[in-house]
Amino acid sequence: MDPITDQISRISEKLTRLVRDFRNLQKENVRLRHELDRKTQYLEQALEKNAVLERQAGILQASASMSTDKTGKEMGKVIEHYIREIDRCIAKLEE
Numbered sequence: 001m002d003p004i005t006d007q008i009s010r011i012s013e014k015l016t017r018l019v020r021d022f023r024n025l026q027k028e029n030v031r032l033r034h035e036l037d038r039k040t041q042y043l044e045q046a047l048e049k050n051a052v053l054e055r056q057a058g059i060l061q062a063s064a065s066m067s068t069d070k071t072g073k074e075m076g077k078v079i080e081h082y083i084r085e086i087d088r089c090i091a092k093l094e095e
Helices: 003-065 072-094
Strands: none
Touching: 003 072
């Protein structure tokens, strides 16, 4: 074979490998993007759940620290406020 044909053959082989590697990297990139999307969604859900749990903990602490001299009507208003807030959080989670 003449040297030019050899060089063209080597270049062609390298180009073929380069294209194959590029396609493999594209596939891996798509897979990693999907994985990132799933993990981002999981993180958002976990953060929302954490916020709800923190609010519930605050409600429990508030109810435990409420003084006994409050009337039942006042306590009922406070509890209703917390229940509305929890319902709004649940509605956001269901969106």
